[in-house]
Amino acid sequence: MQILELTPHYFRAFGDKQTIQFSQELTIFYGGNGTGKSSLAEALEWLFYGYTTRRRKGDKYSKTEYKNSYVNKKCPKDVIPYVEASLKFSDGMDHLLRREIFQDDSGNLVDTQSKLCIDGKEIASLSQVGINLTEAHRPIVVQHGIQDFIHTKPIERYRIISEALGLAELVEFKDVLKKAKNQYKNYPLPELQAATKKANNLANILNQLQLTNIAKCWQKNKYDVENDYKEIAKAANELIESPTLELEQLIVRLRAKQTEKMSRIFNIVPHRPSADYDSNLKRIESLLAQFQESLQIFRQASAELTGAVASTYSHAQILFWQDGLTLIDQDHPQICPFCEQSTLTQEHLDQHHARIKANKALSDARTTFEKQIDNCNTKITGIERALQTSQIKPVSSEAEITLRHAFEANVEDLEKFLAANQEITNLLQAFQIELRSKRTFFEKAKKKIDNPQEILQLAAELPNLLDYLQEQLIQLKVLFPKNVEIYVKFEPILKRELSDEATVAKYTNFINLIEGRQAVEMVSKSKNLDKEILACQRKTDQYILEKQKEILQTREREIVEWYGNLSPNTDVQFSGIVPGRNEFRLKAEAFGNELEAAACLSQAQLNCLGLSIYIPSVIDKNSPFNFIFFDDPVQAMDDDHHDSFLETVLPELLDNYQSQVVVLTHIDKTAKRIRTLNVDKNYYFYRFEKLQPTGPVIREDQFIKDLETQISNLSFGDESERALAVDRIRVLSELIMREACLKNSIITKPNATASNLLKEFRKLQDVSAKQANKLQDTIRWSDPAHHTDQTWTIPPKEEIDTHISRLKSFIIRLKL
């Protein structure tokens, strides 16, 4: 397929419809930056694909920024933008292809959708007319595509190269699958979420039931539901002491057992008599004896304290007397230091000393008294602790109901147990109350420290209190062995008939496990599906890798060859592509060493590499296109690479591959050089002169006329300009011969000499021998050999003008 005409209508920079004709060989577009060149490339890309790579990339970053960017801002209301092209198909037939921006029912333009027509008939896609469009054969080598290839991450380069190798759709499927898998896993369905939570809880339950092997597997998301549940059923059957029941019957039995056990929950531990009751009772007995001794000491301390308190004086008085005795003048001991009178007799002094001594005795008695109270309390605490270790709790009325329910058939044993429990717990309780009352007594005594009469009264009660405790201890000594005897006989019956919360929990756990099987199965299926998705990803990866290798078997050589054309004679050379799962390694070579191309090739060389990868994919024999459209292909190239592109790559495409070539460039020199090198071709040369609100101003270039004007101007100049004018006359002469031959379908070789061109020129019907001789004269006159001729002198303006006039007449006569 080749392009004959292209008509953008309010698309991108283009305004009202503007038709551009294309040469079937070479079409050159020159235009400065921002004159609308890329809009032309995008118009063609959109026409075929319905989107542009620029827009597709842009939409990934910001949908709003690129929204409606296909539509020209000056597009009037009710006008539908479109791009139309007249195309020559491979069967030689011409067709009109048109794509319109979609207009919704409200009349709004939706530029992400479009309508495609061929010869006025709407089609869903070009495949309906036998054209299979693939990314690999995309014939428009867009400016930003090459730039992207140069400045990109390995993963992005992987996508770009995959696209060029025809793997774009597969790679996109791989990406879509990866994203879908992540989304599917990260946002699970509510039912799966609930099932996962339940399965996690069940894994904990398995641990509680000592089924740790299964628990470990479940915690690692490894489920073997059938076998795991066989193990669970086995353990549950053991619990209920039944033969092997299937899950359905098992759960019925488990529920019944659970209900039964729940009605018999009774914790026997608090009611069990301590096994070492005997040593405890001995300890209590010993503590009671110690307590008795302490009480005697306490009584003495009480008496001493009472006596001391009776003869006491106030603290202030004692201090007063002590100060007075200290201040006495030893030379005059009879003089009182306070009243300064001779009132202190020896009798007075002895009296004061006796009072102070008595006060000291009171202080000591207080200390002893308090110490003895603490001593007695310590003994009481010791007894309480010893009693605590032999504690037996009474059976509550609620617990008694449970017991009576469980022992309907064994009332006699139960009654014995209950009676023994009641008897001993009552006694223990009474003992404890007694001990508490002793503590209260001593607390009271401490408070009465300044009241001797009350202290004496309390001390009088002590013997009775102790006697009571001793009596109770004797009873305990009798009751404890009796209680132990009854309990030991009754315990096995208790254990058999009763249950506890831990046992009930076991039943509940098994029931939950069996009931949760559906959730476990759901999670297991989900995990299996995850594995299958992973397998799908691996298979896709593997297929892509195989295809990469398969395609690269031939394509790699082609890419290296094209690269060699573009970048010959350099020490660092691109040497090949190594396929990979997420990147393509680009190899380079220098002085026999293998290098990484991305790191070692220059920007110009990477630009060449980009082109080398694109070109073979476009000219691939399976491509439906027979044209290649370059949008500023030499941007990052230096002069040498630039020349290689113009002198080697373009002729190769034009001559060997018979491709229709379109080149857009912003470099005037490049555009002219392409034309000069290809004057023998059927070419069109356009200039994007400027961008106006109505669209780009595109004019066909008048090269010959421009050259003629340039020579005329030079003829007015100084000697160097006139010398240059002579050289230009030679170029113009050769160009006239080439163009005249081309108009008459005579193809001249690009490197044809002037004499060869003249031979062909003489054959033209419109040219007489006389005219050809005149041109021959001009060619000789302007021969570049004069540059080495020492005798040659620069001709005057008049002489130059003669030859200009001669060439002008040829241009007019031959309609060049």
Added chain:
Amino acid sequence: MQQKTLVEKFLEEIDDPLLEKLIKSYQQNRAKDQNEKVETLVAQLQAEFKERCHADS
């Protein structure tokens, strides 16, 4: 005769029912943007999961 795309060839060569379903679903939505394609595949995976859970229940 139209040339087959690599995805179509892949579909022919694989023997994996799940992958087949996913590729077909992807192909049906090839004209849509990538996010929509992802959404469709997520829905396909969810449907597959539900179908499998439903099949044995």
